[in-house]
Amino acid sequence: MLLKVCLNGARAPTDHPRLPVTPGALARDAAACHAAGAGASHVHPRAAHGGESLDAADIGVAVSDIRHACPGVPVGVSTGAWILPDVTARHARVASWKALPANTRPDFASVNLSEPGWESIADALLDAGIGVEAGVWFPEDVSRLMAWPRAAECLRILVETQSSQPEAACQEARTLVDLLRATGLELPLLVHGSEGGAWAVLGWARRHGFDARIGLEDTLVLPDGQRAADNAALVTAALQLQHG
Numbered sequence: 001m002l003l004k005v006c007l008n009g010a011r012a013p014t015d016h017p018r019l020p021v022t023p024g025a026l027a028r029d030a031a032a033c034h035a036a037g038a039g040a041s042h043v044h045p046r047a048a049h050g051g052e053s054l055d056a057a058d059i060g061v062a063v064s065d066i067r068h069a070c071p072g073v074p075v076g077v078s079t080g081a082w083i084l085p086d087v088t089a090r091h092a093r094v095a096s097w098k099a100l101p102a103n104t105r106p107d108f109a110s111v112n113l114s115e116p117g118w119e120s121i122a123d124a125l126l127d128a129g130i131g132v133e134a135g136v137w138f139p140e141d142v143s144r145l146m147a148w149p150r151a152a153e154c155l156r157i158l159v160e161t162q163s164s165q166p167e168a169a170c171q172e173a174r175t176l177v178d179l180l181r182a183t184g185l186e187l188p189l190l191v192h193g194s195e196g197g198a199w200a201v202l203g204w205a206r207r208h209g210f211d212a213r214i215g216l217e218d219t220l221v222l223p224d225g226q227r228a229a230d231n232a233a234l235v236t237a238a239l240q241l242q243h244g
């Protein structure tokens with residue numbers, strides 16, 4: 001089962017002293033998390049001003065540095081609409097990744113199915129040879145995915161619960177997984193929550209045999225509520241939960 005680390009997300013450096021933002025910091029954290037047992041990383045590359053970026057240059061340098069630090073470990077990025085809300089502009093940025101040299105192009109990218117224009121973003125990724133992680137947040141996302149002719153071409157489905165309440169988040173995971181299983185679509189499922197739902201959903205995912213994710217994007221704290229020292233501490237705690 002895959003444990004992916006989500007290194008930074010949309011968080012600000014003020015959220016946590018060890019939040020990786022620069023390509024160098026992302027690369028160091030990716031390597032530390034891989035050494036701790038993470039099998040892939042998900043990052044939100046930043047522009048020089050520190051904000052999230054979809055520009056090919058920013059994507060390329062972050063991916064390249066991470067690859068250099070942990071060769072052979074798959075690395076993915078976000079395409080979240082909040083980064084660049086205009087669909088046409090966002091599509092153009094993502095389509096431009098096709099021109100990146102292969103060693104600086106992401107292995108995969110997440111596409112949130114509740115966001116306008118997601119099909120064109122997913123098409124652009126597939127056309128660039130970048131794997132699509134279909135982000136399912138709500139039950140209606142499952143119908144959206146099934147109405148898309150290229151659903152079976154996705155790399156995996158991300159089941160992303162929204163609630164910060166542990167029990168409600170696990171119930172969301174159960175509902176979404178049941179809907180996805182009923183489709184007959186044979187794709188790996190990676191199930192994760194965030195904030196107050198992160199550890200409960202990770203435990204649920206592992207107990208049910210699904211891939212999972214942890215990292216400072218999803219939570220700043222360890223299972224006991226103490227602030228995590230860094231991403232690697234979260235990965236170590238996740239694997240201890242699994243084996244404990």
Ligand SMILES: C[C@H](N)CC(=O)CC(=O)O
Pocket residue numbers: 009077078079080110111112135194217
């Ligand atoms: C809001 C979620 N943290 C979104 C997420 O994890 C996938 C993405 O980067 O698009």
